[in-house]
Amino acid sequence: MRKALLIGDRELAALHPITGMETAFGEVLRGLCEVSTADERVYGGLTYPGLRAFDLVIFMPEKWRQTVTKTLVADLVTYVVHGGRLLAVHHGLITDNTPELSLLYAARCQDYAPYGALDYHPVTGSSLAEGLRPIAASDEPYWFDFDVFKQTDVVMELEYGNGRHPALWRHRWGKGRVACMAPGHSTDSVMAFAEPLRRVAGWLLDEGGTPQ
Amino acid sequence: MKKRAFLCGGLGPGFHSLLNGVREELEAIFAEDFELAETGEDYQGKTACDLRRFDCLILYSAPFRGVAGDSDFAASLIDYTVNGGSVLILHFIATGVFDEGAQVFGGRFRMHPPYSRCRIEPAPVCHPILEGIGPFEINDEMHQLFTEEFLDKTILLNCLNDDGSPRARGPLPHQDIYAKNSGVRVPMAWCHEFGLGRVLYSCPGHSAETFRNAEYRRFLARCGKWLIRGL
Numbered sequence: 001m002r003k004a005l006l007i008g009d010r011e012l013a014a015l016h017p018i019t020g021m022e023t024a025f026g027e028v029l030r031g032l033c034e035v036s037t038a039d040e041r042v043y044g045g046l047t048y049p050g051l052r053a054f055d056l057v058i059f060m061p062e063k064w065r066q067t068v069t070k071t072l073v074a075d076l077v078t079y080v081v082h083g084g085r086l087l088a089v090h091h092g093l094i095t096d097n098t099p100e101l102s103l104l105y106a107a108r109c110q111d112y113a114p115y116g117a118l119d120y121h122p123v124t125g126s127s128l129a130e131g132l133r134p135i136a137a138s139d140e141p142y143w144f145d146f147d148v149f150k151q152t153d154v155v156m157e158l159e160y161g162n163g164r165h166p167a168l169w170r171h172r173w174g175k176g177r178v179a180c181m182a183p184g185h186s187t188d189s190v191m192a193f194a195e196p197l198r199r200v201a202g203w204l205l206d207e208g209g210t211p212q
Numbered sequence: 213m214k215k216r217a218f219l220c221g222g223l224g225p226g227f228h229s230l231l232n233g234v235r236e237e238l239e240a241i242f243a244e245d246f247e248l249a250e251t252g253e254d255y256q257g258k259t260a261c262d263l264r265r266f267d268c269l270i271l272y273s274a275p276f277r278g279v280a281g282d283s284d285f286a287a288s289l290i291d292y293t294v295n296g297g298s299v300l301i302l303h304f305i306a307t308g309v310f311d312e313g314a315q316v317f318g319g320r321f322r323m324h325p326p327y328s329r330c331r332i333e334p335a336p337v338c339h340p341i342l343e344g345i346g347p348f349e350i351n352d353e354m355h356q357l358f359t360e361e362f363l364d365k366t367i368l369l370n371c372l373n374d375d376g377s378p379r380a381r382g383p384l385p386h387q388d389i390y391a392k393n394s395g396v397r398v399p400m401a402w403c404h405e406f407g408l409g410r411v412l413y414s415c416p417g418h419s420a421e422t423f424r425n426a427e428y429r430r431f432l433a434r435c436g437k438w439l440i441r442g443l
Contacts, residue, residue, distance in 0.1 A: 070407060071408065073294075073407055074294045074295050074296075074407035074408050077294045077407055078291050078294060078295060081286075081287045081290045081294075081312070082287050082291065097364070099362045099363050099364055099406075100294065100406060100407055102362040103312075103315040103316065103360070103362055103363075108362050145361075147315060147360070147362060148358060148359075148361065149311045149315050149320065149358070149360065150311050150312070150315060151311070172281070172282060173312060174281060174282060174286060174287050174290060174312055175282050
């Protein structure tokens with residue numbers, strides 16, 4: 001069975017604790033991979049060799065400025081560029097002053113709005129979105145600026161205001177693969193996105209085993 | 213003790229070659245801090261471990277044609293950089309040939325106006341590289357790039373309008389090629405950190421003549437010191 005590592009904050013988190021997320025992701029990804037966690041007590045000590053032991057890293061820490069070191073960012077980039085698979089979820093996409101992660105995500109969060117009922121739609125033209133149904137979920141809407149160089153495949157879009165905004169996208173980065181999911185404020189939201197999440201995770205995991 | 217640098221560039225005939233005097237000029241400019249431990253085109257087989265044997269990579273219009281973002285070398289170069297390596301890119305921004313390289317190193321070549329006389333001026337920022345550096349004029353190609361906007365770059369040199377007045381950058385995500393006529397200030401050199409590493413790009417350098425300009429030599433020497441944490 002493949003292994004995923006969920007990185008997030010537990011006691012430190014004010015709004016987005018990973019407590020409960022490990023169960024939610026474990027359920028959504030059942031059969032694809034086993035999910036273990038690294039919270040703020042341990043993830044600061046993660047290194048590239050440690051990350052390589054995992055087929056997938058699910059990244060959603062909340063307290064960036066307190067916990068994420070330059071060394072960890074370097075190790076994450078090293079992990080991905082050599083073939084690692086990264087799924088960044090919700091507040092894991094708020095990169096603050098970490099352009100390295102914005103480059104990995106091919107996106108930088110521009111703004112967000114208060115929690116509320118939202119509608120998401122599969123994107124015509126994305127092979128991963130074929131057959132997906134629209135999703136109604138309560139979450140915080142995020143929107144992003146996208147990178148000028150790295151093309152990404154948008155799988156789901158958020159309907160908000162007068163337009164639609166990418167909410168789930170994926171691309172290759174170096175030898176690795178990256179997917180980003182803007183919703184994920186709560187376990188309910190993660191469960192609401194179970195089907196697109198399983199598809200994205202399947203794509204993330206389908207080539208090779210443990211990254212070389 | 214001098215640091216070890218890998219000077220990567222073409223050795224063939226024609227323009228942008230390390231031959232024709234460029235290698236000798238660069239060796240002299242960086243002589244105080246670097247020895248050119250290796251020179252040439254042999255980059256393809258180098259792993260990140262191989263690259264880490266060098267304190268600095270100097271990519272002079274490096275012959276990276278065909279390098280793909282998922283290639284071993286691209287991964288090695290990014291690994292080297294993000295984990296504390298130093299990369300100096302001169303003239304043609306060869307790392308822009310693959311998407312991840314354009315992102316990490318800050319840009320992709322678009323085009324350039326004809327080789328001509330250009331006035332270069334230090335950017336109005338406080339940065340140790342620029343201490344004691346004044347404006348200068350050179351004959352060169354001022355390359356226009358598509359640029360990465362997510363990086364926290366410090367612009368070091370600009371190509372100014374004919375009247376010498378600095379202007380605000382335009383809204384487009386790339387440099388404006390015809391700065392002389394458009395009123396747009398064009399960045400010609402910048403530096404940024406990437407992870408634990410350091411990157412510096414400087415455009416002037418079409419031929420050895422450029423590297424003989426005294427002010428530009430001083431600027432490049434200070435770039436070298438910054439890259440090896442000597443400033």
